[in-house]
Amino acid sequence: xxxxxxxxxxxxxxxAERLKExxxxxxxxxxxxxxxxxxxxxxxxxxxxxxxERAEAVSLFVPAAGGAERYLAALSSSCSRVFMPQCTPETExxxxxxxxxCYALLSQGGGEEALREAxxxxxxxxxxxxxxxxxxxxxxxxxxxxxxxxxxxxWYADRFPALAAAxxxxxxxxxxxxxxxxxxxxxxxxxxxxxxxxCLDAVDRYLNLRGAETxxxxxxxRLLRGLYAAENE
Numbered sequence: 001x002x003x004x005x006x007x008x009x010x011x012x013x014x015x016a017e018r019l020k021e022x023x024x025x026x027x028x029x030x031x032x033x034x035x036x037x038x039x040x041x042x043x044x045x046x047x048x049x050x051x052x053e054r055a056e057a058v059s060l061f062v063p064a065a066g067g068a069e070r071y072l073a074a075l076s077s078s079c080s081r082v083f084m085p086q087c088t089p090e091t092e093x094x095x096x097x098x099x100x101x102c103y104a105l106l107s108q109g110g111g112e113e114a115l116r117e118a119x120x121x122x123x124x125x126x127x128x129x130x131x132x133x134x135x136x137x138x139x140x141x142x143x144x145x146x147x148x149x150x151x152x153x154x155w156y157a158d159r160f161p162a163l164a165a166a167x168x169x170x171x172x173x174x175x176x177x178x179x180x181x182x183x184x185x186x187x188x189x190x191x192x193x194x195x196x197x198x199c200l201d202a203v204d205r206y207l208n209l210r211g212a213e214t215x216x217x218x219x220x221x222r223l224l225r226g227l228y229a230a231e232n233e
Contacts, residue, residue, distance in 0.1 A: 015096040019044040027107035058083040068112040074170040081142045135191040151206040172215040180223040200228035
């Protein structure tokens with residue numbers, strides 16, 4: 001029986017090989033102003049590199065319109081964790097596999113909803129790992145989209161402050177009751193009361209500051225607070 005590290009190496013090798021193929025494909029250049037061609041090339045450069053060499057390859061997508069492009073921008077920002085100097089092999093493989101899945105869906109005729117669904121279920125399926133990373137492991141420079149508090153500084157904010165600010169509320173594209181219900185018990189099991197209170201205070205400060213300008217709907221604001229609120233609140 002193969003161990004987890006061996007399987008991870010195999011996934012990484014397969015992902016790297018697929019990334020090399022994409023830039024030459026017609027769909028990669030045609031869809032969304034060449035987003036997948038540029039992103040695949042950048043991700044392929046980052047694989048296997050360490051430290052500052054990873055960060056130098058960073059690629060971030062600037063949407064020209066709404067619709068699917070806003071999800072691609074969120075995908076680009078989320079997958080940018082591959083370029084973090086401290087990126088772990090697990091995060092690298094996860095981000096690249098999600099990118100490849102999204103490319104496959106759109107190149108085969110899928111639309112905005114298919115893209116959103118793929119990203120949503122990535123957050124759902126990796127919820128346990130994401131919560132553990134936030135509350136149980138040393139900070140490595142970037143959390144998952146669901147565990148990044150709204151307005152929290154993203155790892156690339158020093159180099160690209162305007163882009164980082166534009167992604168402050170990406171979680172609003174995905175947050176619903178089912179995802180809240182998936183995350184909430186994991187947070188209660190993993191985070192201390194003090195840590196939960198700290199996160200709740202940060203959420204409250206951000207939402208109060210943004211007021212009516214936030215992209216989080218009133219219902220989403222309640223769900224977001226509910227992730228970190230005490231049991232009886």
